[in-house]
Amino acid sequence: MVGDAISHAVLPGIVIAFLFTGSRDSLPMIIGAGLLGVITTFLIEFFHRYARVQADASIGITFTWLFAIGIILISVFAGQIDLDQDCVLYGEIAYVPLDLWITENNLSYGPRTVWTLGFVTILIVAFIALGYKELFLTAFDPGYAAAIGISTTVWYYLLMTAVSLTTVASFESVGAILVVAFLVGPPATAYLLTDDFKKMLFLSVICGVVAVVIGYYLAYWLDGSIAGAVAAVTGFNFALAFLFSPTHGQFFKRRKAIPV
Amino acid sequence: MILQVDNPVVEVHDLTVSYDRKPVLWGVDLTLPAGSLVGVIGPNGAGKSTLIKAIMNLLPASSGYVRIFNEPIKQVRKRISYVPQRESVDWDFPASVFDVVLMGRYGNLGLFKRPRKADKDAAMQALEKVGMQGFAERQISQLSGGQQQRVFLARALAQNADIYFMDEPFAGVDIATETAIIELLRTMRAQGKTVIVVHHDLQSASQYFDWVVLLNMRLVASGPTEQVLTQELLEQTYGGKLTVLSKVGDLLQKQQFPARER
Numbered sequence: 001m002v003g004d005a006i007s008h009a010v011l012p013g014i015v016i017a018f019l020f021t022g023s024r025d026s027l028p029m030i031i032g033a034g035l036l037g038v039i040t041t042f043l044i045e046f047f048h049r050y051a052r053v054q055a056d057a058s059i060g061i062t063f064t065w066l067f068a069i070g071i072i073l074i075s076v077f078a079g080q081i082d083l084d085q086d087c088v089l090y091g092e093i094a095y096v097p098l099d100l101w102i103t104e105n106n107l108s109y110g111p112r113t114v115w116t117l118g119f120v121t122i123l124i125v126a127f128i129a130l131g132y133k134e135l136f137l138t139a140f141d142p143g144y145a146a147a148i149g150i151s152t153t154v155w156y157y158l159l160m161t162a163v164s165l166t167t168v169a170s171f172e173s174v175g176a177i178l179v180v181a182f183l184v185g186p187p188a189t190a191y192l193l194t195d196d197f198k199k200m201l202f203l204s205v206i207c208g209v210v211a212v213v214i215g216y217y218l219a220y221w222l223d224g225s226i227a228g229a230v231a232a233v234t235g236f237n238f239a240l241a242f243l244f245s246p247t248h249g250q251f252f253k254r255r256k257a258i259p260v
Numbered sequence: 261m262i263l264q265v266d267n268p269v270v271e272v273h274d275l276t277v278s279y280d281r282k283p284v285l286w287g288v289d290l291t292l293p294a295g296s297l298v299g300v301i302g303p304n305g306a307g308k309s310t311l312i313k314a315i316m317n318l319l320p321a322s323s324g325y326v327r328i329f330n331e332p333i334k335q336v337r338k339r340i341s342y343v344p345q346r347e348s349v350d351w352d353f354p355a356s357v358f359d360v361v362l363m364g365r366y367g368n369l370g371l372f373k374r375p376r377k378a379d380k381d382a383a384m385q386a387l388e389k390v391g392m393q394g395f396a397e398r399q400i401s402q403l404s405g406g407q408q409q410r411v412f413l414a415r416a417l418a419q420n421a422d423i424y425f426m427d428e429p430f431a432g433v434d435i436a437t438e439t440a441i442i443e444l445l446r447t448m449r450a451q452g453k454t455v456i457v458v459h460h461d462l463q464s465a466s467q468y469f470d471w472v473v474l475l476n477m478r479l480v481a482s483g484p485t486e487q488v489l490t491q492e493l494l495e496q497t498y499g500g501k502l503t504v505l506s507k508v509g510d511l512l513q514k515q516q517f518p519a520r521e522r
Contacts, residue, residue: 052280133363133366133369134371136355136363137366139353140355141348141349141363143313143342143348144342144344144415145366146316146318147316147318147337147341147342147344148337148338148341148342148366148367149337149338149367150367191354194354195354195355195399196354196356197353200354
């Protein structure tokens with residue numbers, strides 16, 4: 001649940017970036033938050049490895065502590081900061097179309113977050129495509145990777161940097177809870193649907209898109225929260241895969257013997 | 261009985277390894293001859309796995325140094341292969357047998373390069389060597405213990421290294437796999453490769469290895485099998501659990517160490 005931790009722990013980074021620049025531009029915020037994200041993963045790993053606490057305890061300590069610092073910073077500088085926890089943590093997807101990127105000559109390029117998220121998406125896809133074999137190997141067998149000279153530490157931190165970048169870029173538009181739902185839900189669903197790592201990557205993207213479309217119309221129909229509806233559909237997808245997946249589904253498990 | 265050799269392939273000097281400041285290996289000083297099948301033997305918790313991990317620099321050493329092919333480990337990484345303990349990975353990971361064997365080629369490929377046809381051919385040949393060519397597309401979650409071990413072995417073979425470290429390759433495998441693996445190790449030795457195997461079964465040790473390292477936190481012995489697998493040294497290693505050991509001693513005498521098959 002490092003993603004969950006990062007999405008909360010970046011708060012002080014955002015506040016500090018704001019204090020330095022005095023603006024709410026995306027770029028300094030993403031840099032500040034991204035740095036804090038990397039520091040978070042580093043601290044989690046550090047406490048786990050050197051203080052010998054369990055991984056979940058280490059995650060819990062790190063992110064609550066950093067999040068608390070963020071809250072204190074906000075409350076201390078409350079007078080000067082046009083920031084509140086709601087705006088930072090519970091982004092609202094419905095406001096995205098209203099927040100336009102407008103240049104000085106009054107040209108509008110459409111919603112700002114579409115550009116930031118689009119850029120981050122390209123970055124992440126490039127990272128996965130270029131580092132595919134190293135990521136695949138270090139995820140499966142870190143001991144062997146280290147033995148043949150592929151640094152697990154380097155790739156772990158690169159991956160975690162990618163996670164914090166994604167988290168930070170996404171949660172100003174969709175909110176922290178939906179970010180976590182997206183980080184875990186679609187991949188977990190895809191994991192149940194296939195045994196092939198590459199197919200799993202593509203399937204998780206498809207699962208995410210399907211959940212967004214269905215969730216949006218569900219929210220429209222119910223007149224409720226979009227983020228809530230999308231997260232709920234993500235969970236529902238997972239339940240469907242858990243029960244009816246052709247490879248791992250509970251429903252087919254007893255009937256099908258694996259040929260040897 | 262610690263025998264040092266000239267022109268060693270592995271040279272370990274005064275190696276001490278600790279977990280949490282508690283040493284698990286004390287001042288190990290040994291050299292291993294090239295082109296041999298080496299067994300690392302000792303009771304549970306003796307530091308056998310720790311020794312090979314520390315030699316490969318996967319664990320930090322508190323003191324001492326290691327040289328392989330008379331070079332520091334960092335310079336010769338590409339000539340070294342490793343077969344980790346089977347339990348060390350998650351076999352439910354979404355990958356096929358072929359995916360895992362192909363990993364053996366990653367170290368030589370370098371950054372950003374994708375496996376080419378030559379790499380895929382090498383992976384396929386390695387699978388043939390362990391008799392698993394029919395399983396290339398099989399999911400790793402569907403393999404038996406012996407098959408998992410063969411896949412790990414194939415991955416190391418695909419790497420085409422000069423020295424191999426294997427952590428308990430015979431643990432929990434069926435007899436067919438055990439025979440297949442030992443045949444393979446002998447072929448590798450015949451090609452001049454050095455294989456260092458962590459092993460816990462004393463009875464087969466005398467037949468499998470031509471050099472034995474006895475370990476129990478300290479180095480008890482290192483030398484040719486027939487000189488090392490003696491009752492006295494085994495007692496020193498295992499702390500005199502005589503019932504088991506005298507049986508082993510009997511066994512060793514009966515066999516009289518048949519001339520080494522090469």
